[in-house]
Amino acid sequence: MGRVRGMPTRPVVVGVLVVAVALVGVGLYWFQPWKLWQDETVEEALPEVTTAPTATVAPETPQAGASGPAEPTEPAGPVVVASGELISHEHATSGTVRLLRLTDGSHVVRLEDLDTSNGPDLRVWLTDAPVKEEVDGWRVFDDGKYESLGKLKGNKGSQNYPLPAGVDPADFSSVSIWCDRFDVSFGAAELARA
Structure with a gap:
């Protein structure tokens, strides 16, 4: 039985399928549509700094008008x-x-x-x-x-x-x-x- 005229040969069909699968793979990698259904929740506290604020040291003997340690600057x-x-x-x-x-x-x-x-x-x-x-x-x-x-x-x-x-x-x-x-x-x- 001979090949029907106008029908693609098996290697052409396989080639087209390979290219189609490759394009779908690239499209999935590029667009990553599954992320539309995946949520990532991150809860971070306000940032803390390890350096303490500077403060002026209060004199050991009270002076007139002094009311204690100075406030942080x-x-x-x-x-x-x-x-x-x-x-x-x-x-x-x-x-x-x-x-x-x-x-x-x-x-x-x-x-x-x-x-x-x-x-x-x-x-x-x-x-x-x-x-x-x-x-x-x-x-x-x-x-x-x-x-x-x-x-x-x-x-x-x-x-x-x-x-x-x-x-x-x-x-x-x-x-x-x-x-x-x-x-x-x-x-x-x-x-x-x-």
Whole structure:
């Protein structure tokens, strides 16, 4: 029995199937759709600093007008420098962002009560871009100055992201949950100075 004219040969069919399976594998790796159903919750406490605040030692003999030891010259805990509420972009996102100055002078971006979708290659970015609502705000955060504070630790919860040494927080006005793989913001917050 001869081959039916117009029907592909077995090696062609096998070749097409191999290419199709490879493309599906690459697509699954690239998009990671299973992450849409996987939540990672991370609950971190407010950052603590091991350096104690400086204080002036009280004299051993009371002097006129002295009322005891001097108060610490710096606050005992983190100070909120700026804060804002996350708005949704590519994915529904909510929570609060706080820029904190610790007693040692370092800064931390804290995400509180974060709730967003999981996704491939999510980062926390400190940026100078204005936060725009709707589709207009999805792709603006890599247009100007930005600093990646690292991979998103979890798509839910409260987390801390230290600013690298030498980064001046005054140069930035917003925070984005940024998908580095697809260059899109999942959500962002405008930072209002305290």
